[in-house]
Amino acid sequence: MRAIDYQSMTDTFVIVGGDAAGMAAASKARREDPDLEIVVFEKGEWVSYGACGLPYYVKGEIQSLESLVSVTPEEFREERDIDLRTGHEVVEIDPDARTVTAEGDGGEVVQPYDHLLLATGAEAVAPPIDGTELEGVYTLGSMSDGKELREYVARARDGESFQQADRGPACRYLEDCSGPVGVVGGGYIGLEMAEALAANGFEVHLFQRSDRVLTGFSEATSEAVADHLRERDVALSLGSEVLELAGSEASEASDGASSDRTQSDDAAEVEAVVTADDRVPVEMVLLGTGVRPRTGLAEDAGIELGPTGAIATDAYRETNRPDVYAAGDCAEATHVVTGEPTHVPLALTANRHGRAVGQTVTGTPVEGGGVAGTAAVKVFDVEAARTGILDHDEARAAGFEPVSETITAKSRAGYYPEGGEVTITLTADRDSGRVLGASLVSEYGEGAVHRSHAIVAALTEGTTVSELENYDLAYAPPFNTTWDPVLVAAKVLGGDLRE
């Protein structure tokens, strides 16, 4: 039996998905229009949470999952008057009838909408190999994933308390190293989880198909990060595709005389990571092998996907169906350098585009802006950021003739008693001189990430390298050399361009 909510004269704004984009849209719409009906369907129980904090929760630096939640469901309902329906999965969208159908504990509900936002996010993707279903194989895409991983760590540590902000290689400090554990994938999640596990005393082995970690960054950044991982006793297998996760026989696993395990005892457990060259014994595997946009609902409703496989939108995040918007990890965005659609599923874009949609549906259309593919990561005591177009093939495909330089410069005045180095790869177009991209790496606290802000600005504004050289950036000995490393990179690359 289907219950239909007949709405009054007020517009109804329906949102599918209650994380960053969805709740940013709901909150902004409420601020702009106190009378709008706002209904959010979220299939899980958690909303508006900082998934980016999950590695730090697993590591033990954050004590509760709740602390990752910026606004609770109760606050959304009571303080922001948003009809937030957790535990409701939307199963169908009908753009002709302008309704969505959701299933929850109370049965099915058909909800009419005037404006609809798809904020269905992205999901962790397991590689197409055998063994990913084994016990002891994890991904980190959701709060429940984070909970399971932390429970795994707690069990392995046998009740030993989590350490706080331990940045050292844990195996040197803990009496017994646990593990070994395998991490598949050398992107953000893989690296952050390698740190989280190593800090808890696990012997970590990281497998990366490409010949370097952080493939979206420059080679210099990848090398610096890889060197640091090795210093921290993380074993790296680069250029090493995982062919299979090998498991124990299920029967063996359940032969144990007693069991207080929470998992099902008849499931086979992961025992080894198998590559072309090696078979590495592991007690657990974390898959950090990327995400894909959740687009099923949209596709079923005839909403177009773009060339990246995410939902296509215009500058206002409207899809090919009127009044149906898409924002966040499920949707494309326009790259500020290439002007082409891209899919960069990260938190700021989700927030910004969700917020823009929230304003647009209340009658003041606003563009949410493009993306620069900017990303930052901390790995143990190293920080790195990247932005724009760095890959030369990608730059040429976008019509540029890329030139790059990599410089290493002191992060503070040479005579200043503290400080380290910043390594910056800067890429520009030879003809126009336009800054296309950058990758920066430094010791944690030496400013690679915050310095990337200036280059994001430059990319977005179409700045040339010569113009960047002349930026009047702040200088004082505790913060940089007279020429900040960003300016040093611009000077060196500028020299190339003038030749």
Add this chain to the structure above:
Amino acid sequence: MRAIDYQSMTDTFVIVGGDAAGMAAASKARREDPDLEIVVFEKGEWVSYGACGLPYYVKGEIQSLESLVSVTPEEFREERDIDLRTGHEVVEIDPDARTVTAEGDGGEVVQPYDHLLLATGAEAVAPPIDGTELEGVYTLGSMSDGKELREYVARARDGESFQQADRGPACRYLEDCSGPVGVVGGGYIGLEMAEALAANGFEVHLFQRSDRVLTGFSEATSEAVADHLRERDVALSLGSEVLELAGSEASEASDGASSDRTQSDDAAEVEAVVTADDRVPVEMVLLGTGVRPRTGLAEDAGIELGPTGAIATDAYRETNRPDVYAAGDCAEATHVVTGEPTHVPLALTANRHGRAVGQTVTGTPVEGGGVAGTAAVKVFDVEAARTGILDHDEARAAGFEPVSETITAKSRAGYYPEGGEVTITLTADRDSGRVLGASLVSEYGEGAVHRSHAIVAALTEGTTVSELENYDLAYAPPFNTTWDPVLVAAKVLGGDLRE
């Protein structure tokens, strides 16, 4: 007797002043043209030194004055083939004859030039009050000033070794507080020296004519810095003009039975700082009351000064006399926001403009770019930066209708175990939405200064607040909240502008 150097066919580039602008010009010119004759006259013995590091030398964090020198005179002479004549004071410029006259140990020399750069710098200005000539009254404009101050500190500490990078309030840790000492002026030098002296156990009393320190920054920044100074036991007299420095009678000072003082014993010593309300006993006074451009040589030669009192130049740093350039602290520059001449005597501009002149005189004219009035300072455990136009009267005088907002936001994700806050004042033009200026303050290490880089870029590019809101800045929990504080400031100010 005048010796005239007759030059060969090669061009001669003569530079007056061997610090940042002068040596940057010499070095760049040499790289661009191996055959150019390059003659630098420097009246002192030190060249190419980081005057910005002097407070850290006095504090004891830097062990030798030599470490402030980036390239030694010998290196300039031998490795860069620059005819560097230290101990030579230029006493006359004749733009018609195209010569400069210098005096050195070997007598007077008349040096013809094809290109001339005036890089005479700026000098510390004492306020027009009685007592600035007393023993125990210091300024910090030169290497020798730094040496004297460090010797003063060493004497006062009676041989006790300098502490390294002590960031605590020294009086709490040292057995006996020395002092009291007075610091007059609440700008960079005054604040950095207040820290340097307090860290060495002096009881520091800072006098500031204005009702706040760091008057070029926002009020929020001034307040944060003042609060921090008080926390570190620096006594602040704000809105307190110093009327006089009172001294002992000279006769009394010389009545002592014995003397191993290096100063002349018959000079009167400073004893008190006198304001309208108070007479504060002090053993020493540091004057941090600003600088003025050294323009005497230029004026005598008929070279025009601009409205700021510094030497006027065009975009290539050429003065009103052909082939005579001026760069660095003695010269004006164009403000990137107002387009008007301004005088901001800071190291980066000196380096950049010197370098540009070095390239221009070798046949490839290059503009050195404008300035944004950007500055950064560390005071104990607080860092602050400012850029652009913040003052509303100044903004209105430049034809803008200024609107400002001040926000305080977390410097890292709220759930991240470390971090603090960043307070940002952002100013924009109401009509165009253009970003005009910003002032940022945070705990040291929480990124106020490096974050200012993004706003410098925005100012320089004529970015609007709405555009700034949409910058795809790097985000990860160890570095910021999803919306970096810079974006939070833009969002809040953007909200005002849309009203």
